[in-house]
Amino acid sequence: MMSGARTQLTHPLTPALVLGGAGVGTAAAVWAGRLPVLVAWVVLALSAGYAISGSV
Amino acid sequence: MLSSSVWRGASHWWFSTGLVLGGLTTAVGAVALGSLLLRPLLAHVVEVVAVALVLAVVLLNEIGLITLRLPQNARQVPEVIRDDGPRYGALQFGFEMGTGLRTYMTSGLPHVLLAGVLLAASLPEAALAGLAFGAGRALMTLTRHAHPIDADWDAALLSTEKVLRTVLTIGFVALLAVVLTH
Numbered sequence: 471m472m473s474g475a476r477t478q479l480t481h482p483l484t485p486a487l488v489l490g491g492a493g494v495g496t497a498a499a500v501w502a503g504r505l506p507v508l509v510a511w512v513v514l515a516l517s518a519g520y521a522i523s524g525s526v
Numbered sequence: 527m528l529s530s531s532v533w534r535g536a537s538h539w540w541f542s543t544g545l546v547l548g549g550l551t552t553a554v555g556a557v558a559l560g561s562l563l564l565r566p567l568l569a570h571v572v573e574v575v576a577v578a579l580v581l582a583v584v585l586l587n588e589i590g591l592i593t594l595r596l597p598q599n600a601r602q603v604p605e606v607i608r609d610d611g612p613r614y615g616a617l618q619f620g621f622e623m624g625t626g627l628r629t630y631m632t633s634g635l636p637h638v639l640l641a642g643v644l645l646a647a648s649l650p651e652a653a654l655a656g657l658a659f660g661a662g663r664a665l666m667t668l669t670r671h672a673h674p675i676d677a678d679w680d681a682a683l684l685s686t687e688k689v690l691r692t693v694l695t696i697g698f699v700a701l702l703a704v705v706l707t708h
Contacts, residue, residue: 480673482565482683483664486690493697497704507708513641514701515655518550518675519662521633 489517537612538671541620542564544668546660546662548624553656573645574706580641581702588691598631624660627666633691646706650686 478484495515499505565573586592622628626636639659643652673679683690 477674477678480669480679481686482555482666482669482679483686483690483693485548485669487691488663490693490697493694493701497697500704500708506652507705510701510704510708511647511651511655512632512658513535514585514642514698514705515549515553516662516665517701518633518635518639519545519659519692520665521694522629522631522663 474500489513489520493517536666537616539614540613542660542667543616543629544622545624545663546657547621548595548621548626548679549658549660549663550624550653550656551621552627552640553647553652554649556640556643557647557649559580560565560647561649564645568689571680577638577641577645577702577706581699584638585695585699587634588695594635596631599628624663626659635695638698638702642702642705649688651705692703 475490492513496510497503500507556644568576583592583594584596587594587596626640631637639655647655650676670676670679
């Protein structure tokens with residue numbers, strides 16, 4: 471049970487899904503004035519960094 | 527390359543630190559270059575259009591409508607770095623990869639980010655973006671390290687790569703639209 475949960479948590483798609491969702495959510499929140507644009511830059515760069523994740 | 531000696535022991539933390547520092551270095555360099563040389567000559571609308579054009583080219587390239595080899599220094603880990611040991615060697619290797627100047631670029635999104643930092647970011651935004659870029663790269667290292675079986679993680683990455691890139695690209699485009707219009 472623990473191993474299954476850990477496998478799902480460390481699956482390479484999991485961070486991508488979190489970042490993709492955070493990207494859309496953050497964009498909407500910044501657009502609405504609820505978050506500073508600085509947060510959008512952070513999530514943007516996290517996504518770009520993870521996008522080349524297979525290259526190491 | 528993932529079985530390289532820089533991944534043994536606690537070296538992944540040194541490698542990840544190097545990634546973050548490398549990202550910060552490139553971002554600060556890019557924002558300085560953009561602020562001193564490019565932005566004084568360009569109207570804001572031109573800067574936005576230029577970044578949007580880079581994004582358009584990258585997206586067309588990613589979906590295969592055009593075939594373009596984006597600039598990259600695709601190089602393996604040199605022996606001299608591996609020989610520097612699990613700490614300094616991993617740190618140096620991570621730093622070089624974090625700068626984006628010595629790595630295989632399997633996606634064009636970092637090119638778009640660089641264009642955005644060059645033409646549209648303030649210094650604090652660029653610095654945080656650089657740190658976050660390195661952290662995004664380190665996320666892979668740490669996730670893979672935490673996975674019970676390395677080979678399974680590699681196979682999972684291979685089988686889900688298209689979905690992974692699509693999901694990241696959707697979020698990326700939404701965020702870019704916001705940072706360029708603020």
